[in-house]
Amino acid sequence: MKMFRKREGFLVAINQKPRRFTRSPYFHEQFMEEARRQGKSVVFWERARNPSLVFVNDWTVDFARLEAYRKSGIKIVLRIDGAGIKDSRNPRKDNIIYQTSEFCDALIFQSEFCKEIWQRSFGLNKPNYIILNGADQRVFSRYGPKTDFGFKRMIVTAARWRQWKGLDQVIEVFLKLKREDTGLVVMGDDSKVPAHPSIKATGKLAHSEMAKIFRKADLFLYLPWQDWCPKVVAQALVSGLPVVCSYRGGTKELVQDCGIIVHGAKDDDLEDFGPNPVNLDEAVNAVNSLLEKGERCRERQDLYLSTMVTRYFEVFEKVLEQN
Structure with missing residues (x-):
């Protein structure tokens, strides 16, 4: 049985809906579970009436929703997963990730390399942060059962x-x-x-x-x-x-x-x-x-996944403090 702490602080709405009963969770699923374990309030954005902040993982085509959030004064943070470039001569052409970024108040890159490619391709005029991806330390523990294939x-x-x-x-x-x-x-x-x-x-x-x-x-x-x-x-x-x-x-x-x-x-x-x-x-x-x-x-x-999620919420707090 999973135990979560009492929710506290601000409400974060995320653009991707978690699947049920998966043994190989995606980033957003791990993020939501760990955030809730830490007592944070995170919900799929269709279930959030008045979120304090919207967290977009990767991209979305629901630009009307992003525009509505923006007009309401709700901050939007985008986690950049790649650069979405289809044509190196025109990196913005048909680029959903770039189009999504135009609605956002801040960007989170997975690595310095990711930021460098983005800056070279599109420029960078928004607050931005780098947070390396993490792994669930409860699952990927050094200690526990092992699978032996018979190799020395x-x-x-x-x-x-x-x-x-x-x-x-x-x-x-x-x-x-x-x-x-x-x-x-x-x-x-x-x-x-x-x-x-x-x-x-x-x-x-x-x-x-x-x-x-x-x-x-x-x-x-x-x-x-x-x-x-x-x-x-x-x-x-x-x-x-x-x-x-x-x-x-x-x-x-x-x-x-x-x-x-x-x-x-x-x-x-x-x-x-x-x-x-x-x-x-x-x-x-x-x-x-x-x-x-x-x-x-x-x-x-x-x-650790727990460290990564903590860093995301530190960024969210900084973004909420922006004028």
Whole structure:
């Protein structure tokens, strides 16, 4: 039975409705549950008659609602998830995220990288803040049951696999390791892995099942062309896993000193979001180094979901104080 503290403070209305009975909650679902656990008042915006503040996650096409809020003097905060650019020559064209931002009083970026891309593409003339994504520390705890795949050493990776997530690079690095004692476990939808006795694909898993694999693993390997601030990396770090990741994007801002960052061929080209192959030798050396070290990373309370939600509400309070 879930226990929540008595509601206090101001009312926040959020644009996305939570699903019922999900084992892999989305950002807004985790946000709402943790905020309520902390005693905050957060509701789906269709259920909020007079919210103090509106929190838009990612984007909305309900511009009439945003305009009505704005005319009523209700503050609107947008969490930027990506940049929504379809045409690099005209980044504002058919860009729902940018269109949503025009109604907002403040922006929250997931990473410095996310802010930099936004500023280069659209300019930045609103109050803005950076809050890294967090992971539910109650689920992704270092302690608890583990899932054993029979490998002496285990590397894990996870994503909703699309081409730019770089699974091909992960597999290429793993095969180049040539470590007979080490296996690779690939979690997530749409993973295409070769038939290999040391590579296991699990498909999509509940967060609780992912946590069991993280606890057993030795490191997390994540090599996308670029990424804004991947929640799965926060989950791995909170679970205690050191991370080997690619340089371009916001992932390195999560990892900090809890892993090794490897470089790609186009790290400095922020205009090109296409393939950015990592230096394979550098990646292999990084993985071998962490496997030989054999240590968990330091405690990452800064990436706890509870810490993240607290920071959001600190921003909300600042926005409400704006004239």
